[in-house]
Amino acid sequence: MNKSDNILAIDQGTTSSRAVVFDQNGQILSQTQKELLQIYPANGLVEHNANEIWRTTYEVARGAIDLCNAKVSAIGITNQRETVVAWDRETGVPIHNAIVWQDRRTAATCKTLISENLEPMVRERTGLLLDPYFTATKLRWLLDNVSGARTLAERGLIAAGTIDSFLLWRLTGGRLHATDATNASRTLLFNIHTQKWDSALLELFEIPEAILPQVKNSADDFGYTDTELFGKAIPILGVVGDQQAALIGQGCVHSGMIKSTYGTGCFTLLNTGNKLIYSNNRLLTTVGYRIDNSVCYALEGSIFNAGTTIKWLRDTLGVIGSASETAELAAISSKHSGVVFVPAFTGLGAPHWDPNARGAIYGLTRDTGPSELVRAALEALGYQSAELLSSMQHDGAEITRLRVDGAMAQNEWMLQFLADITGKDVEKPAMVETTALGAARLASLYAGVISSVEELDGRWELDCRYRPQLPLSERQKLLHNWKKAVESTISFSTKP
Numbered sequence: 284m285n286k287s288d289n290i291l292a293i294d295q296g297t298t299s300s301r302a303v304v305f306d307q308n309g310q311i312l313s314q315t316q317k318e319l320l321q322i323y324p325a326n327g328l329v330e331h332n333a334n335e336i337w338r339t340t341y342e343v344a345r346g347a348i349d350l351c352n353a354k355v356s357a358i359g360i361t362n363q364r365e366t367v368v369a370w371d372r373e374t375g376v377p378i379h380n381a382i383v384w385q386d387r388r389t390a391a392t393c394k395t396l397i398s399e400n401l402e403p404m405v406r407e408r409t410g411l412l413l414d415p416y417f418t419a420t421k422l423r424w425l426l427d428n429v430s431g432a433r434t435l436a437e438r439g440l441i442a443a444g445t446i447d448s449f450l451l452w453r454l455t456g457g458r459l460h461a462t463d464a465t466n467a468s469r470t471l472l473f474n475i476h477t478q479k480w481d482s483a484l485l486e487l488f489e490i491p492e493a494i495l496p497q498v499k500n501s502a503d504d505f506g507y508t509d510t511e512l513f514g515k516a517i518p519i520l521g522v523v524g525d526q527q528a529a530l531i532g533q534g535c536v537h538s539g540m541i542k543s544t545y546g547t548g549c550f551t552l553l554n555t556g557n558k559l560i561y562s563n564n565r566l567l568t569t570v571g572y573r574i575d576n577s578v579c580y581a582l583e584g585s586i587f588n589a590g591t592t593i594k595w596l597r598d599t600l601g602v603i604g605s606a607s608e609t610a611e612l613a614a615i616s617s618k619h620s621g622v623v624f625v626p627a628f629t630g631l632g633a634p635h636w637d638p639n640a641r642g643a644i645y646g647l648t649r650d651t652g653p654s655e656l657v658r659a660a661l662e663a664l665g666y667q668s669a670e671l672l673s674s675m676q677h678d679g680a681e682i683t684r685l686r687v688d689g690a691m692a693q694n695e696w697m698l699q700f701l702a703d704i705t706g707k708d709v710e711k712p713a714m715v716e717t718t719a720l721g722a723a724r725l726a727s728l729y730a731g732v733i734s735s736v737e738e739l740d741g742r743w744e745l746d747c748r749y750r751p752q753l754p755l756s757e758r759q760k761l762l763h764n765w766k767k768a769v770e771s772t773i774s775f776s777t778k779p
Contacts, residue, residue, distance in 0.1 A: 288356035290726050291517070292719035293344055295362045295446055296525060297383065297547045298590075300339035302347035303719040304355060307732055309742060311716065313351035315343040322380060327387035327629065330380035333368045336446065337453050341512065348513060357730055358454075358508065359521035359722030361528035362446040364469045367421045369432065369443035369494070375457055378441060379429045381449075382421040385548075385587065385629050389420035390638040401487065408474045408481050410561070410568030415638055416585070418445060419471035419488040426489070439493045445470070447522050448496045454519065456509035462496040463503070464573035465527040473498070475559070475570060478578065501527070501572045502729035521725030526550040527572055528721030529688055530581065533712060534743030536736050539683035541672070544718070545691035548632075549586035549664060551671045553680055554579065564674035565634045574728065574736050582680055584633035584671030588642075590691055592626040592660045602653035609657050610696040616654035621646040623768040624659035634674045635773065643772045661697045665704040666765040672705050686710045686743075688717040695749075703753035704761065713744040 289312060294301040298321070303314040317339040322330040348355055365384035370377045382388070393413045396402065402413045411417055422443055426433040435441045442452065445466045451459050467473040467480075472490060474481040478498070485492050499505065505519035523531065526544060530552045533542040538556035543549065554571055559580045561568055571581035590606075597603045603612065623645045625631075630638040644659065672682060685707045691697060692711055702709040714720055727733045 289351070289353050290723040291344060291347060291355045291358045292723040293340060293358060293360045293450065294525070294719040294722065295336060295340050295360070295450060297363045297385070300336065300343050301719065302343040303716055303723070304347050304351045304353065305720065305723045307727065309714060309720055309723070312353055313347045314716070315346040315350065317343055327390075329383040329385040329629075331366065331383055333370070333377035333381045333449060336381065337450065340450055341453075345513065355517060357726040358517050358519045359724075359726035360447055360450060360519065361523050361525045361718055361722040362450065362466070364445060364466060364524040364526065365416060365418050366446050367418045367425065367443065368446065368449045369422070369425050369441050370449065370452070372440055372442050375452065378432055379425055381446065382425065384416055386421060387415045387629060387638050389415040389424055392420045392423070393638070405471060405484065405487070406561070408476070408484060409471050410468070410475050410559070411471055412565060412567065412636055413471075414636055416632070417469060417471045419484070419490065422490055423488050436491050436494050439491075441494055442496070443494045444496045447524075451505055451519065451522070454508045454512065455506045459506040460496045461499050461505055461522075463499055463501045463522040464570045464578070465501055465524040466522070467498045468570035469524060475568065475580075478573070500574060500576060502574055502725040504729070520729040521722050523572060523722055523725055525718050526552055526583070527570070527581070529718045530554065530571055530721065531724050531736070531739060532714075532717030532719070532721030533686045533688060534740040535684065535686060536579075536739050537683075539681045541682055541685045542717070543668060543685065543687050545589050545664060545687065545689035545697075547590045549589040549668065549689075551584045551668060553582040553675050553682065555582055555680060556580070560678055560680060562674065562678045564677055565636050566671070566674050566678065567633065572736070582675055582678065584674065586664070586667045586671075587630060587632045588626040588628050589664055589689075591628065592624075592663065593691070595628070596657060596660060602656055606690070609661060610694045612654040613658040613661050613696045616658040620651065620655045620658070621764075622651055622655045622659040623764055624656065624663045625768050625772045626660065626663050627772055631769070631773070634670060635769065637773050640773050643768070643775070645768050645771070661694065662700060662704075664691070664697060665700045666762065668701055669705045669762060672707065682707065684710065686712060688712060688715060698749045699752070702749040702751045704758055706751050706755075706758065708751070709749040710745055711747045711749075713746040
């Protein structure tokens, strides 16, 4: 691969499939995107049509290549994590809709396992908690509820995995069933110490190992695309979960560096280097990336609803016409309205991990209008982020950098509030497509164009820095009100 060659980054996300062609300097040559239909069979259930995932992914990849009319020499893939799909090994046809990471159908299963005191064992091996968010219970549900699925699985006639595995299968014409260590580490089936599928966990969740993919490094040889797809066979040299891709794209490759992505949800990852930190505050210990069989670990906090909250204000309530209006509306709202919005539409993530919590708005008066609701929604992201950073520090982690990305990171009002409420400088990069860039960087790394992962921090460029301006006393008061609102929400939501 030459330094003049370009890389196609496939970014298959929760709400859309995207493709970006980067040159070797990380500059965008072309990009395409298609929205993905969200399927809600019942309250708390979220699915995707796996065939639509493949169709839109192929169309945007083909479109991005055609748009730039440039030579693409390698592909990097990044994907929504934890979402699971199972398919027929012979035909490649999915046996059911993909079950999305947001789905809560296995909450009762997780509750039962917790009551049996199994969470400590699971957490020690995986770094994760027993929650419907992760893949294993969803995969077990598929095997138990799709007619004939378990019998087929035990006979080795179906394959299953996260979305990256499904895309690799389709891209390689069914020649490769693989994943990378970051995606594997989100399944509740992968031992982050041994870096292998764990036999005790497979037995616990009743998952036959034969249906699972081979686990590779994040920068690795993932085979070649079928020649019929793009007119030639293109090597796939990087695969990584979307949040870890952003960690790499943000150049957060040294211990103490944080990236926080504000998209459909919000995901905050702190690089802890080769140090595996178990949280006392219900944060997740996960694989940040694995290069040349060397593991970089991360501490992660997840907020389930970020962009979905703004989408709810726009599409369900109709209080805004577009997300771009939110910064202006927040700025003109009553500063001391006292409205607190807890957007627990699909439960609360870290550090609470309450799948039964549901959204609530406190402090409404006759004067409350669209601007106050919008401001409260944006403030909720800041409050939840502050909780995550505080939890990380209480776990003994040092924070040296806070870098943000995602669609909502274009909202300057939100970023200034984030700096105010966390008391940290907030850095926004010049290149906002950090998730896709991370996948491209991994492909470049395996191809030898980038000499080492540590080089990526030097390639990162600052666009804007937001410094805290809120007095400490005001910050503490706001966080105290937020804490009361969350406690009330949990208390109400968990009543029988």
